[in-house]
Amino acid sequence: MSTTSEYKLTHKAYYDGLKKSKLLGLKCNDCSTITCPPKMTCQECTGTNLEVTELGGKGKIVTFTTSNVAPLGREVEAPYTIVLVELDEGAWIMGNLIDIDPAKVGMELIGRKVKLGFKVFPGDLYSAGEGVRPLFSFAD
Amino acid sequence: MRRVAIIGGGHTDFVFNSPKSGMELLAEASMDAITKSNLKPKDIQAIYCGNVLGDFSEGQGMIQSYLADDIGCFNVPASRFEGACASATMAIRDAFMWVASGYYDIVLACGTEKATAMGTPLATRTFAMFSDGRYEYPSGISFPGIFAMLTHLYANRHNIPLKKLKEMLALVSVQSHSYGVKNPHAQFKKEITVEQVLRGFMVSTPLQLLDCCPFSDGAAALVLASEDVAKKLTDKPVYFAGVGQASSGKLSAQYKYLPRLRAREVAVKQSYDMAGLGPKDIDVCELHDCFSIASLIAAESLGFADFGKSGELWEKGETRIGGKIPINISGGLKSKGHPIGATGASQTYDIVRQLRGELVDEGRQVEGAKVGMVDTLGGDGVIVNLILKAD
Numbered sequence: 001m002s003t004t005s006e007y008k009l010t011h012k013a014y015y016d017g018l019k020k021s022k023l024l025g026l027k028c029n030d031c032s033t034i035t036c037p038p039k040m041t042c043q044e045c046t047g048t049n050l051e052v053t054e055l056g057g058k059g060k061i062v063t064f065t066t067s068n069v070a071p072l073g074r075e076v077e078a079p080y081t082i083v084l085v086e087l088d089e090g091a092w093i094m095g096n097l098i099d100i101d102p103a104k105v106g107m108e109l110i111g112r113k114v115k116l117g118f119k120v121f122p123g124d125l126y127s128a129g130e131g132v133r134p135l136f137s138f139a140d
Numbered sequence: 141m142r143r144v145a146i147i148g149g150g151h152t153d154f155v156f157n158s159p160k161s162g163m164e165l166l167a168e169a170s171m172d173a174i175t176k177s178n179l180k181p182k183d184i185q186a187i188y189c190g191n192v193l194g195d196f197s198e199g200q201g202m203i204q205s206y207l208a209d210d211i212g213c214f215n216v217p218a219s220r221f222e223g224a225c226a227s228a229t230m231a232i233r234d235a236f237m238w239v240a241s242g243y244y245d246i247v248l249a250c251g252t253e254k255a256t257a258m259g260t261p262l263a264t265r266t267f268a269m270f271s272d273g274r275y276e277y278p279s280g281i282s283f284p285g286i287f288a289m290l291t292h293l294y295a296n297r298h299n300i301p302l303k304k305l306k307e308m309l310a311l312v313s314v315q316s317h318s319y320g321v322k323n324p325h326a327q328f329k330k331e332i333t334v335e336q337v338l339r340g341f342m343v344s345t346p347l348q349l350l351d352c353c354p355f356s357d358g359a360a361a362l363v364l365a366s367e368d369v370a371k372k373l374t375d376k377p378v379y380f381a382g383v384g385q386a387s388s389g390k391l392s393a394q395y396k397y398l399p400r401l402r403a404r405e406v407a408v409k410q411s412y413d414m415a416g417l418g419p420k421d422i423d424v425c426e427l428h429d430c431f432s433i434a435s436l437i438a439a440e441s442l443g444f445a446d447f448g449k450s451g452e453l454w455e456k457g458e459t460r461i462g463g464k465i466p467i468n469i470s471g472g473l474k475s476k477g478h479p480i481g482a483t484g485a486s487q488t489y490d491i492v493r494q495l496r497g498e499l500v501d502e503g504r505q506v507e508g509a510k511v512g513m514v515d516t517l518g519g520d521g522v523i524v525n526l527i528l529k530a531d
Contacts, residue, residue, distance in 0.1 A: 011274045037275035043393055063296070063398075065288035067280060067344040071265035074280055082279050084289060084392060092395035094276045105345065110296050121278040126269070131278030 008050045009038035015132040018118040023057040023134070025091065026050040034089040043091070057116030058139060059087040064109050066102040073124045081105055083136060085114055095134030113140040141240040145370035145377035146528070148177030149489040151360045154327045154477030156256050158357035162194050163203060165359035166252035167210045169482075173248065173361040174211070178373045181212035184363075185244040188235040190221050190228030190251030191481040196266045197257040213248070224270035225430060226518030227251060228360070229484025233383045233524055235364050240380075245369050250361035251486075253479035263355050267480075270519030272390035284352055286391060286520055287431035288344040290399040294433060297399060298448030306346060308451035309432035310337035313350050313474055315454060316429065320475025322504045325486075327356055327477030351432040356477035360485035362492070376496045381417065381511070381529040384410030388521020399433075404441040404515070407523040411513075412443075415527045419443030422527070423509040424494045425465060426487035428517040429472040438515055439467065442525075466506045469494065484516040488526060495530040 009026055014037060017024040025036030029051060033044035036055060041048055061083050070078040079102040086092050096119065097109075114136035121131040150172025152158075152165045160168075166189070174181055189204035200206075204218035221231040228251030235249035255263055267283045295305045314334055320326035332350060340348035370377040384407035388394055394402060412418055419442060427442065429435040439450040444465045453459045459467040470476050470490040473483060491512035499505040514526040 014275075037272075037390070037392065039389075039393070043389075062395075063289040063293040065285050065292065065344045065346075067282060067285045067288070068341075069260070069264060069282060069284065069343050070280060071268050071282055072261035073265070075261065077280055080280055082281055082285055082289065084293075084395075086395070092392040094279050094281065094392050096279050107292065107295065107302055110292065121280075124265075126265070127273065127277070131274065133278035 005040070007038065007040060009052050014038055018132040018134065021057070021116065021118055023055040023116050024052055025055045025089065027053040034091050036087065036091040036093055055087060055089050059085040059114060061109050061112045061114060062086045062092065064097065064105055066105050079103060085136060093134055095136050097136050099137045112138060115139040142242055143367040144236050144239045144364055144380050145367060146362050146488070146492050147365050147370050147374045147377055149173050149360065149362045149492055150176065151325050151486060151489050152358045153325050154356045154358035154479055156327065156354065156356065158254065162191070162198055162200060162252045162254040163206060163210060165254070165357065166203065166207050166250060169359040169361040170207065170211055170248055170250050173250070173363050177363040179246065179363065183246050184213045184216060184248045186216055186238060186247045187213060187218035188221065188231035188247060188249045189218065190231045190484060192222060192224060192227050192253060193255060193258070193266050193480070196262065197254045203252065223522040224518030225428065225478070225480040225483055226516040226522045226524045227481050227484065229488070229514060229516035229524035229526065230385065232362065232484060232488055232526065233385055236380050236383055239364050239366055246363065246365045248361060248363055249485065250359065251482035251484060252359035253481040254357045255355040255479060256357050260355070276390055276392065282344065284344040284347050284431065287433050288347045290437065291346055291433040294399040294436070300448070302346060305451070306338065307334065308455060309351055310334040311454045312429065312432040312435045313337050315459060316468055316472040316474035319469050319504055320471025322502050323471045323476055324502065326471045326475055327354055328475045347431055353430050353473040353478040356479040358477060358479035359482045360489050362485055362488060377531060378492045378495045379529050379531065380526065382411035382413070382415030382527040384408055384525045386523050391520045394521065399437055400441060400447065401437065401517070401521060401523065403521045403523040404438065404517070408442050408525045411525040411527045417511065417527060421511050422465060422513045423511050424469060424491065424506040425467050425513040425515065426470060426491055427467055427515040429468055429474050430478060430517065434517065435467070438517070442513065442515060461504065461506050469504045469506060484514065484524065487514045487516060491528050495528060
């Protein structure tokens with residue numbers, strides 16, 4: 001360790017968790033807020049008295065879009081649906097939604113309960129390696 | 141702090157596939173700004189330059205240094221600013237600070253972009269770099285995607301049926317094109333209809349092609365000077381009354397405020413407080429309409445309408461010349477074009493011309509405009525606001 005300040009939960013550890021379908025977050029021991037995806041500090045009180053905690057991986061869709069235009073190298077993925085999910089623990093995270101025809105999504109998606117899976121983005125020239133994203137499916 | 145004025149500006153045409161390099165565009169706008177300020181390049185003491193993706197579009201980094209040399213401002217300190225689409229406004233705010241502090245008397249603030257050289261797939265990839273690369277890009281998020289999600293959230297939070305919201309949003313694009321027709325620098329000089337907007341290719345639900353600004357090439361530049369210098373060089377100085385800037389975290393980390401962008405509320409308060417002014421004092425505004433929904437979100441945070449109500453401004457024509465708060469009389473990013481590193485300088489250039497009363501011949505002068513607002517958004521959360529005032 002070269003610095004005194006160190007991430008309690010690095011992106012690598014977060015990705016490794018997702019690959020086992022485990023959603024890891026940070027619980028603040030001072031204000032109880034859950035920070036997810038991870039940051040250096042608590043997203044509410046900015047404290048660093050944080051501990052890694054496994055979240056339930058359940059939540060509800062707060063917003064969504066089906067994208068018909070994909071960035072370079074990801075054209076074959078389109079169309080795909082992106083969602084922001086409010087976790088039961090309060091934090092929001094971004095992921096993709098499966099179990100639905102991307103062409104048929106509408107406002108009725110908002111509020112739908114979802115549960116977590118994962119999918120690996122193998123990475124491209126600019127991503128310094130792979131990424132892992134939540135892949136949500138309906139839980140209601 | 142000293143009073144600081146903008147004394148001259150330059151602006152290239154905004155186009156698709158410019159035959160000129162990002163440097164040529166930047167140098168032409170910059171030389172225009174210097175010449176129109178009755179100055180020579182040797183008078184410029186420092187350069188503040190917005191440029192976002194030159195590295196990707198032309199393999200050119202550090203363009204600010206080569207600009208200094210190209211236009212004959214030999215060896216002056218030149219700094220590049222990167223705040224995605226807000227880069228040039230960041231550059232202008234810093235340029236203002238350095239002159240206000242007394243360190244410099246005359247500086248150049250400018251910006252350039254040659255985004256169309258990348259083609260749509262690479263441009264979409266690089267623009268997506270202005271979202272969180274580790275935790276959000278893996279989902280395939282793009283810039284239209286972010287604002288598309290904010291559109292659904294806006295409809296949900298404000299209980300506006302999506303169909304009704306879409307019609308209001310179409311009016312934003314229609315208005316922008318109606319003024320772009322009159323702006324000689326605009327990329328699109330043609331009127332569009334609500335029906336055309338609602339018939340367009342679906343980019344990212346619910347945003348269609350004409351809800352989105354284009355990729356563009358272009359540059360703009362401004363010369364800033366201290367009050368005493370400005371008074372010697374021009375009889376129409378436009379002064380900085382207030383400035384503000386704020387940052388944000390990744391989109392999901394903004395969960396307590398969305399679809400509002402908290403950074404805008406922080407930045408604009410700084411600028412209003414510094415100017416001792418409020419929303420009612422603004423005579424004309426250029427705001428960041430990268431997508432139609434972005435105009436509604438911006439207008440509310442700037443204080444021009446209650447949250448959830450700004451669509452009515454466009455419906456009632458209050459955003460047109462003669463309305464309560466004329467917005468994007470340049471044609472906005474939508475119709476004028478959006479060369480991202482230049483956009484803030486372009487918005488500022490247009491407000492300066494409004495406050496100088498120079499747009500009568502183009503048929504888009506807001507009569508008697510004395511106070512103008514610039515609002516620029518970078519990525520999902522860098523915001524810069526400027527309030528400018530004619531003497």
